[in-house]
Amino acid sequence: MSSIGWIDFSSTDRKRVHEVLALMKEPGTLDELGFGQLRDAYADTLFPGFSTVQTRARYFLAVPKIMLDWADLTDAKRRRRPLDDYLKMAENEFAKTLKTNYDAARLEPEGVIGHTVVEQGGxxxxxxxxxxxxxxVFEIVRAQSSLAEFCRYWRRDGDAQEAVSSEEGTDDAGQRFESAVRRPPGSRGDWPVGLTLTLDVDEARFLRERFTLARGLDNTVCAQLLSNDLAASALSDDYASFAAFSKWAAGQCSLGPTCRDNIAAAQRFSLAVEGAHIVFNRLIAKGIDDNRLHSLCDELYAGWRATVKVAGIFRPGADLEWLSVAEAGGTRVKRRTIEFLERWNVLNEADAPKLSDLDSLVRTQAVDNKPARSLLIKLPHERADWYGMRALDYRWQTVRRMLKDIVEVLPC
Incomplete structure (x- = not known):
């Protein structure tokens, strides 16, 4: 039996580890070939502030309400129960409240974080x-610190903090405060009776404002869709995949050119490396003698080759374009991944690349990326429909869920 351990220095480190562990439970997300850094760099450009482990938009309102509830306590109560302890208690209570309300309404608690474990420790x-x-990112909490650092500061000097109320227009930018929480609509007092994750109109307007007007978001996908009244159209089932969405977005002239260019660049990178994941699965199929998967890979590979040829994905310098998003965002990409992408581009510029060369390149990259843990070394004992990634999604499914929460009550 094996286990994973780590040393973390902040809640940001802890969050990253938990997200990786959560991704390991989701099909199609395991980074077998080492492209995760670039995938995340594109996702941060397109969809900053969102992550694949987020569920519903209401939590962007619930967390600041809980923090403000703590700030409204008396000095003595805040000293007895510091913010980090209060958050843990209140978040568990919130999960219980939601579960009770969904059960009473005979509804599935879709997106309720922790609804299956609230009775087993929280x-x-x-x-x-x-x-x-x-x-x-959306400036609902104005802080650069990690959550742990934020809580420690409030533990030390909670009396000095000031909550900023957008409802009452008391946001004075000149006021001195080192940590500030913007008050969402309706956040005073107890949770409303029968509360679910569905937003009301004021809450949806608040989030639309935050998703569009926070600094640095002008060219992001969510801000552009909401600002240009395209969110409802983008939520069509026809654009559920990122590939379909990118094709639709290319024809939306009201989207800013930078936003459209970023979406197109992300889709080109997804197409480029999709072939590597097909080759990777074909190698596994050979290793475990899975004729069904091998046939599927052959079929997918033929279709992929036709698609990338028409789209002109592979050309001199294409690998530098794929890497430019990392350079712009300050993301360090491993040398072996840079060299792989350069060689992958060169091989695929040919009309009919030698399959043996592609196999060898992908095998080397997979083994170098995860040495003894690579599925090409430690072949899977149980057969699956697919191993690792295929087409990249870039958090589009998460953003669709958030936009749907807004559009359902505030058509835009």
Whole structure:
């Protein structure tokens, strides 16, 4: 039996580890070939503030309400129960409240974080951690610190903090405060009777404002869709995959050119490396003698070759374009991945690349990426429909869920 351990220095480190572990439970997300850094760099450009482990938009409102509830306590009560302890208690209570309300309404608790474990010790993946980066990106919480650092500061000097109320128009930018929480609509007092994850109109307007007007978001996908009244159209089932969405977005002239260019660049990278994942699965199929998977890979490979040829994906310098998003965002990409992409581009510029060369390149990359843990070394004992990634999604499914929560009550 094996186990995983780590040393973390902040809640940001802890969040990253939990997200990786969560991704390991989701099909199609395992980074067998080492492209995760670039995938995340594209996702951060397109969809900053969102992550694949977020569920529903209400948590962007619930976490700051809980923090403000703590700030409204008396000095003595805050000293007895510091913010980090209060968050843990209140988030568990929130999960219980939602579960009770969904059960009473005979509804499935879709997206309710921790609804299956609230009676067994509480929520493991807490909303405050999962949504913390987004709360900062959308300036709902004005802080550069990690959640742990934020809580420690309030523990030390909670009396000095000031909550900023957008409802009452008391946001004075000149006021001195080192940590500030923007008050969402309707966040005073107890949770409303029968509360679910469905937003009301004021809450949806608040989130639309935060998703579009926070600094640095002008060219992001969510801001552009909401600002140009395209969110409802983008949520069509026809555009559920990122590939379909990117094709639709290319024809939307009201989207800013930078946004459209970023979407197109992300789709080109997805197409480029999709072939590597097909080759990877074909190698596994050979290793475990899975004729069904091998035939599927042959079929997918032929279709992929036709698609990338028409789209002109492989050409001199294409690998530098794929890597440019990492350079722009300050993401360090491993040398072996840079060299793989360069060689992958060169091989695939040919009309009919030698399959043996592609196999050898992908095998080397997979083994170098995960040495003894690579599925090409430690072949799977149980057969699956697919191993690792295929087409990249870039958090589009998460953003669709968030936009749907807004559009359902505030058509836009």
């Amino acid at each position: 929520v493991a993946r807490r909303p405050s951690s999962t949504y913390w980066n987004g709360l900062r």
